[in-house]
Amino acid sequence: MRFYFRTRYEQDLRLFKDNGQKFWYGLLVIVLLLAPWLLPEYFISQLVFIWIYSVVGLGLMLLVGYTGQISMGHAAFLAMGAYTEAYLQSKGWPFVLSLASAAVVSGLTGVVVGLPALRVRGMYLAIATLAFGFIVEEAVTRADGITGGNTGMTLGSLEIFGLTIDSEQRFYYVSLAVLTLCILGVMNLMRSPTGRAFVAIRDSEISAQSMGINLARYKTIAFALSAALAGVAGALYAHKLRFLSPEQFSFLQSIELLIMIVIGGLGSIHGAIFGAAFWILAQQFIVTAKDWLPAAIGQQTGLQPTVFGIFLVAFVLFEPLGLYGRWLKIRTYLEIFPFYRKGMFKRQKSYIKSERLK
Amino acid sequence: MSAPLLQAQNLSVQFGGLRAVSDVSFEIWPHEVFSLIGPNGAGKTTIFNLISNLYKPAAGRVIFQGETISHLAPYEIARLGIARTFQNIELFEHATVLQNLLVGRHCQRHSSWWQDLLFTPRVHRTELQFRRHAEEVIEFLDLQHYRDSMVVGLPYGVRKVVELGRALAMQPKLLLLDEPSSGLNVEETEEMGFWIDDIKNDLGITVIMVEHDMGLVSRVSDRVLALNQGEVLALGTAAEVQAHPGVIEAYLGGVDDE
Amino acid sequence: MQFLQLVISGIAQGCIYGLIALGFVLIYKATETINFAQGDLMMLGGFLGLSFMVVLGMPFWGAFLSTLAVMLLFGMLMERALLRPLLGQPAFTVVMLTIGIGYLARGLVTMIPGWGTETHTLPVPYKDDVLRIVIGSGNEPLVLSMEHLAIIVVTAFLIAILFLFFRYTKLGIAMQATSQNQLGAFYMGIPVRRINMLVWGISAAVSACAGLLLAPITFVHVNMGYIGLKAFPAAVVGGFGSIPGALVGGLIVGIVESLSGFYLPEGFKDIAAYVVVLAMLVVLPEGLFGEKMKKKV
Numbered sequence: 001m002r003f004y005f006r007t008r009y010e011q012d013l014r015l016f017k018d019n020g021q022k023f024w025y026g027l028l029v030i031v032l033l034l035a036p037w038l039l040p041e042y043f044i045s046q047l048v049f050i051w052i053y054s055v056v057g058l059g060l061m062l063l064v065g066y067t068g069q070i071s072m073g074h075a076a077f078l079a080m081g082a083y084t085e086a087y088l089q090s091k092g093w094p095f096v097l098s099l100a101s102a103a104v105v106s107g108l109t110g111v112v113v114g115l116p117a118l119r120v121r122g123m124y125l126a127i128a129t130l131a132f133g134f135i136v137e138e139a140v141t142r143a144d145g146i147t148g149g150n151t152g153m154t155l156g157s158l159e160i161f162g163l164t165i166d167s168e169q170r171f172y173y174v175s176l177a178v179l180t181l182c183i184l185g186v187m188n189l190m191r192s193p194t195g196r197a198f199v200a201i202r203d204s205e206i207s208a209q210s211m212g213i214n215l216a217r218y219k220t221i222a223f224a225l226s227a228a229l230a231g232v233a234g235a236l237y238a239h240k241l242r243f244l245s246p247e248q249f250s251f252l253q254s255i256e257l258l259i260m261i262v263i264g265g266l267g268s269i270h271g272a273i274f275g276a277a278f279w280i281l282a283q284q285f286i287v288t289a290k291d292w293l294p295a296a297i298g299q300q301t302g303l304q305p306t307v308f309g310i311f312l313v314a315f316v317l318f319e320p321l322g323l324y325g326r327w328l329k330i331r332t333y334l335e336i337f338p339f340y341r342k343g344m345f346k347r348q349k350s351y352i353k354s355e356r357l358k
Numbered sequence: 359m360s361a362p363l364l365q366a367q368n369l370s371v372q373f374g375g376l377r378a379v380s381d382v383s384f385e386i387w388p389h390e391v392f393s394l395i396g397p398n399g400a401g402k403t404t405i406f407n408l409i410s411n412l413y414k415p416a417a418g419r420v421i422f423q424g425e426t427i428s429h430l431a432p433y434e435i436a437r438l439g440i441a442r443t444f445q446n447i448e449l450f451e452h453a454t455v456l457q458n459l460l461v462g463r464h465c466q467r468h469s470s471w472w473q474d475l476l477f478t479p480r481v482h483r484t485e486l487q488f489r490r491h492a493e494e495v496i497e498f499l500d501l502q503h504y505r506d507s508m509v510v511g512l513p514y515g516v517r518k519v520v521e522l523g524r525a526l527a528m529q530p531k532l533l534l535l536d537e538p539s540s541g542l543n544v545e546e547t548e549e550m551g552f553w554i555d556d557i558k559n560d561l562g563i564t565v566i567m568v569e570h571d572m573g574l575v576s577r578v579s580d581r582v583l584a585l586n587q588g589e590v591l592a593l594g595t596a597a598e599v600q601a602h603p604g605v606i607e608a609y610l611g612g613v614d615d616e
Numbered sequence: 617m618q619f620l621q622l623v624i625s626g627i628a629q630g631c632i633y634g635l636i637a638l639g640f641v642l643i644y645k646a647t648e649t650i651n652f653a654q655g656d657l658m659m660l661g662g663f664l665g666l667s668f669m670v671v672l673g674m675p676f677w678g679a680f681l682s683t684l685a686v687m688l689l690f691g692m693l694m695e696r697a698l699l700r701p702l703l704g705q706p707a708f709t710v711v712m713l714t715i716g717i718g719y720l721a722r723g724l725v726t727m728i729p730g731w732g733t734e735t736h737t738l739p740v741p742y743k744d745d746v747l748r749i750v751i752g753s754g755n756e757p758l759v760l761s762m763e764h765l766a767i768i769v770v771t772a773f774l775i776a777i778l779f780l781f782f783r784y785t786k787l788g789i790a791m792q793a794t795s796q797n798q799l800g801a802f803y804m805g806i807p808v809r810r811i812n813m814l815v816w817g818i819s820a821a822v823s824a825c826a827g828l829l830l831a832p833i834t835f836v837h838v839n840m841g842y843i844g845l846k847a848f849p850a851a852v853v854g855g856f857g858s859i860p861g862a863l864v865g866g867l868i869v870g871i872v873e874s875l876s877g878f879y880l881p882e883g884f885k886d887i888a889a890y891v892v893v894l895a896m897l898v899v900l901p902e903g904l905f906g907e908k909m910k911k912k913v
Contacts, residue, residue, distance in 0.1 A: 009489040013482065070708065116894070120901045122707065123650050127852045128897050130845070131890030138887045185475045192474035192481055193460075193467040193488075196453075200461050203450035210410055210444075211528060212436035212465040221471050251845065255715060262712045267452070301733065302726025302838075309720030316713040317701055 015187055032176060036169040044168045049280045050273075051175040052236045055182050057261050057272035059229025062186060064258070065267040066195065067222040068202025069117055070126045073133020074257050076113070077227040079140055079249035080106045081234025083147050086155050086244055095160045099178075102235040103228040109136070110227025111220055118216045133254050141246040152245035155238055165239075175236050182229055186269055189225075198222055259308065263315050265322025274323040282311065361424060363388045363532060363564050368418035369408055378404045380588040381418070386532070391558050391565045393575045395599070396585035397609050402568040403445055404588075406534050409566075410435050410442055422532070437465050441530035443521045445537050445568075451510040455501060455520050458509060459492040462527025495523045499553065515546050522553065526561070533557065535567045539574050547574055554578045572600065572610070584609065620758060622874045628764035630870020631771035633889075634863035635826035636847035637854065638775075639819035641862040644851075645795040646815040649699065650711045653718035654823055655844015660721060661687050661824025662836040666736050676741050680828055684821045691820025695813045718841070725838050732838050738831035742766060763832045770829055774822065775863060782859075791815060846873075849893035855906025864904060868892065 006012060016022045036044050056078055063069050081102040088098035116128035140147050147153055158165040158174075165171050189195045197218045200208035209215055238244055256279070264275020286304055319326050333340040362385040369382045379401040386392050394402045407413045409420055411432050419428040422438060430438075441462075450458050466488070469481045496502055499519050504512060509520060518541065525533055538554070539547040551574050557563050558578075569575050575582060575596055582599040584591040586609065592602040599605055640654045651657075661683055668679035698717065702710050726732040737743075745762035782788035794801040794811050802808045827840070834840055850869045854861025869889045877885035884891075896903065 009486050009493075012489070013485055064708075116897050120897055123644075123856060124852055124897060124901060126650070126711075127848045127893055131849060131887075131893050134890045135887050135894075138883050142883050188477035189471070189475050192477060192485065193464055193469065194471045194474040196457060196461050197464060199453050199457070200450050200464075203452055204448045206412065207444060207448035207450070207524075208461070209412075209432040210436055210442055211461055211524070212433050213461075214431070214433045225471070225475075258712065259715065262709075266708075302723040304723070305719045306723025306727060309716050309718070309723055312716030313698065313713060313720060316709055316716060317698070320705065320709055 013191060015184075015191075036172050041168050044172050046280050046284060048168065048172050048175050048240060050276050051172075051179045052233050052240060053257075053260065053276035053279055054273045055179055055236065056230045056233035056257060057264065057276045058182055058186055058269065059226040059233070060257050061261050061264075061266070061269065061272040062189075062198070062229065063222050063226035065261065065271065066190065066202065067198040067219065069114075069219065069222060070122070070129065071113075071223075071226070071254075072126050072130040072258070073113070073136070073251070073254050074129075074226075074230055075249040075251070075253035076133045076136035077106045077109060077230035078234040078237065078253070079136060079246070080109050080227075081231030082238040082244050082249070083140060083153065083234075084231070085235035085238045086153050087146055089155055089158075095158060099232060099235050102231045104231075106231025106234065107224040107228035109231075110223040110225075113227065114220050114223025117219045117223060130251070130254075133251055137246055137249055137251075140249070147244070147246070150246065152243055155242050155244075158239045171240065175240075178232060178236060182232065183269060186229075190269075194218070194221065256308075259312050261322075263311060263322055265324030265326075268324050270324040270327075271322055274327070278323060282307070360388055362386060363423060364409070364566075365421040366405070366409070366418070367421065369405065369415050369420070370417040371404060371408060371413055371415050377588050379408065379415075382585070382588070382590055383418075384583050384590070384593065386564060386566060388531075388564050389558060389562060390580040391554060391567065391578050393567045393569055393579040393582045393596070394585060395569060395572070395575060395582060395605075395609065396591070399587070400585040401588040402585055403536055405585075406442060406536055406566075406568065409534060410440065436528065439528075439531035440534065441525035441528040441532070442534035443525050443536050443538065445540070447517050447521050449509045449517060449521055449524070452508065454506050454508055455504045455512075455523075456492060456496075456506060458520055458524050459495055459527045460488055462495075462524045463488040463491055465528060491529070492527055495527045498526065498556070499523045514541050515543070518542060518546075518550075522550075526557070526563075530563060533563050533565045535565060535569075537568055537570065539569065539571045547571060550574070551577050576600070618878070619875075622878055623871055624758075624760060625764055626871035626874030627867060628767045628870070629874060630850075630867035631767045631863075632826050632830050632843070632866070633847050633850040633869050634866025635771055635774070635829075636823055636844050637851040637862035637866050638778075638859060639822040639826075640847055641851050641854075641857065641859055642815055642819045642822070645857050645859075646791065647699070647795075647812050648707060650707065650714065651819070652711060652714040653721060653841075654819070654847060655841030656718040656721040657687065657691070657820045657823040657841075658827035658830070658844055659725070659836075659838065659841040660690070661820075661827035662738070662831045662840060663725060663731070664824065665828045665831065666738055666836050667731075669739055670736075676739075680825075683824050683828060687824035688817040688821040690817075692813045692817035694820070695816035699816070700809065700813075722838055722841070735835045735837040738828070738836055740766075740832050743832050763829075766832075767829045770825065771863070774825065778822075778859070787811075787814075846889040849889045852893050852903055853896045855903025858903070858905035861903055861905035 011017075016025065035047065056074070059077070060071065060074050063071055084102040084105045085098050088101055089095075093101070113129060113132045117125050120128065141149050143149070144151070158171070160174065163170075165174055197208065197213045200211070200213055201215060201218055205215060260275040260279045261272060262275070263278050264273070265271030283304070286307055290303065315322060321328070364386040366382060366384050369379055370377070371379045382401070382405060394405065396402055404413065408415050411428070411430055415428060419426050421427065422440065427435060427438065450461065467484065469478070469484065473481055496505060499522065501519060501523060504516055504520070509517060512520070518538065522535070522538065535554070538550050542550060554565060554567070555578060558565060567575075567579070579596050581594065582596045583593050584599050584602065584605040586604075591604045591608060592599045594602075600610065636654050636658060639657070640651055643649055643651045664686055665679050665683040668674045668682050669676065674682065694717065698713060699710065702713060740763075742762040747760045747762060747765060749758045749760065782792055790801070790806045791811055791814070793804070793806055794808050798808055830840065830843070834843070846869060847866065850865035851862050852865070853868055854863070854865025869892055872892050873885055873888040876888040
């Protein structure tokens with residue numbers, strides 16, 4: 001484990017803990033900025049998907065990983081953002097404004113969806129968010145005057161400040177920039193009183209209240225911000241695919257978002273990114289693996305759900321800390337070799353704590 | 359003599375058919391240590407929960423600094439300057455000790471969520487201020503060693519201290535301690551006693567304490583209230599209450615109980 | 617008459633929701649786990665029954681009972697192998713596990729050659745039979761399909777058996793004990809882990825039963841478990857943790873759905889269940905038969 005030698009409180013507040021971290025992240029940024037010149041277009045396209053899913057994963061992580069709420073209908077916010085962006089673009093709005101509006105519309109939807117959270121918890125909340133997800137999907141289908149219903153909606157090419165974003169490379173930079181801003185925002189949030197309030201609500205609502213945290217207010221903020229992030233992701237998603245239809249935002253999509261952050265690792269920003277990366281790369285892997293697997297297995301439509309099912313079950317059973325957790329363990333092992341002990345990251349199991357009585 | 363800091367007037371609450379607290383009244387004066395004693399189920403923690411408004415009283419009210427507070431939400435009670443600890447530690451398990459203490463400063467925050475999102479210079483300044491206050495508490499309770507440890511891995515005695523620290527971080531006027539010495543060994547209990555003295559004398563905080571350890575009670579308390587089955591049995595100094603025949607019979611055990 | 621017709625088909629559909637919700641509530645009561653694979657267990661039951669009848673040529677009742685028996689064992693196995701290792705983990709983790717199991721179930725069934733990707737008809741003996749009841753004179757006879765009737769009758773029968781089981785048998789009482797207080801039951805000598813295993817088995821069998829009853833109406837196909845999603849609103853409406861509530865909730869959802877399909881514009885039928893549950897959460901968050909529990913601090 002790295003020891004951070006600190007002499008001022010400032011140092012704990014900073015985004016990067018020390019110069020070592022700054023170096024590695026700086027290197028990462030340089031590599032990412034150069035990627036469009038180094039990698040073929042198909043890979044860039046996949047990276048764009050990773051950025052987009054990272055943004056929505058970030059939002060979901062904020063709500064589920066940090067605030068301890070649950071949302072089984074998050075695809076609805078993705079839909080709100082996507083359709084808002086598409087609609088406003090067709091009306092000629094500039095990208096920055098339409099993106100902001102997508103965030104606001106989704107955020108307001110998040111406030112509404114978060115209303116049950118003020119009264120109920122746990123599984124009741126899960127079912128409520130599930131219900132909202134279905135209702136929004138249906139509403140989007142029925143409002144075919146605006147959304148084109150089941151026939152779908154197409155988008156024109158994207159223009160930002162007069163520059164046409166018509167290539168994969170250009171869109172790569174746009175989405176990377178958006179992702180970076182979102183990550184910075186969430187990092188700021190988590191090192192400030194609001195972020196601490198979220199974590200407090202997750203760990204003990206009763207003592208959070210006793211310390212002056214207005215549960216209703218912070219839960220609403222969590223839902224709103226989480227939805228707004230999904231809305232931003234949805235807007236980017238709309239431009240990436242250039243075509244929207246309600247079935248892209250189904251219940252299965254909501255579940256897949258949850259799977260993504262669980263596999264990535266709950267409770268960290270890295271988890272959201274790792275989860276998104278895993279999601280896209282796993283799908284790619286299956287597609288390429290189909291070619292050199294025996295036809296009996298490879299040609300099956302059932303291959304993808306089976307593989308995802310296996311991964312999810314395996315992660316939940318064997319690596320509940322997710323990919324990021326596994327990465328931390330590996331890194332710690334290498335850092336303090338040979339002093340690594342097996343139980344270093346063991347989480348306490350609680351047998352008595354009943355979720356019903358939280 | 360100034361006005362009482364807290365007044366409980368005819369508090370009653372019942373759960374189903376059980377009268378947990380029945381017509382309890384008492385006053386707490388500033389800068390005193392006031393103890394609630396009594397057998398299990400006497401309603402002591404229930405009274406705490408009534409003061410922090412986690413339960414709504416069926417009858418009676420609580421007055422703090424001259425204002426009735428019975429209608430306020432729990433988080434508003436905290437804002438008034440009432441802090442509490444919990445019998446079965448309610449810490450934020452998956453956060454560090456420091457973060458737990460920093461939550462205690464929440465009532466002093468002035469920034470809204472979007473300012474936090476942007477981490478404005480004002481938020482930055484306030485964060486440093488909060489950190490300084492939290493460090494004062496850490497120093498007071500000797501928690502330096504555990505500052506960056508996740509609460510979930512800490513031993514019980516330390517968690518109890520962190521629970522106390524978190525309440526102190528709120529800089530309250532009134533501190534409700536629920537069984538501060540339960541689960542602690544002799545040495546830790548003694549230390550707790552010293553801390554309660556310091557809290558009263560150095561920090562000027564008024565303390566209400568639910569306690570079973572009569573040694574600790576006699577040592578630190580100015581006045582004691584004995585409860586049994588939700589009703590007041592006796593009120594006075596520790597010595598007076600311990601000598602009260604009703605209290606001996608219900609709780610302490612007399613000479614002939616062998 | 618149309619109204620009555622709709623109500624009855626709503627009741628039948630509601631019984632299916634109720635059965636799945638029942639299986640689901642049994643598990644929740646015992647182990648506080650939310651089983652998102654409940655619908656997929658139903659699907660597995662349907663496919664099993666199909667295999668028994670079509671591939672092995674068993675008669676209907678033989679296949680029915682065999683399916684229940686196999687699914688009972690399957691549920692027990694699932695608990696032992698996959699869920700017991702997660703004892704003590706937070707509820708969300710277990711939910712994700714059940715979601716993963718659902719994915720696996722759907723994926724693996726799809727991979728069975730020739731079987732999984734098709735829609736099949738379950739050859740039940742009463743298929744296409746109808747019962748004509750005449751109410752009053754000169755009225756149109758009420759047409760009840762035997763499939764609907766079978767669902768209602770079997771559900772009632774099953775509920776009655778389960779009720780008697782939980783009330784009057786030692787095992788049933790032991791199950792109630794473990795679901796109310798695991799630690800206490802453990803101290804009393806009740807083999808809690810084995811009981812939980814059995815609860816999962818019963819729950820799987822109940823879902824399989826629902827699958828077989830539903831199959832004549834929706835046909836057997838890999839996504840038939842999707843209907844199971846509507847069982848969750850049913851359970852919430854009835855009050856989580858309440859067995860009669862599960863059934864009542866299912867019936868309410870079924871009837872509302874059936875009526876809105878006819879009287880309300882298109883699309884309302886699909887979301888009827890969800891609107892009902894949201895309304896319930898606003899009015900009575902604990903559900904009809906649920907209990908409000910607060911943590912004692």
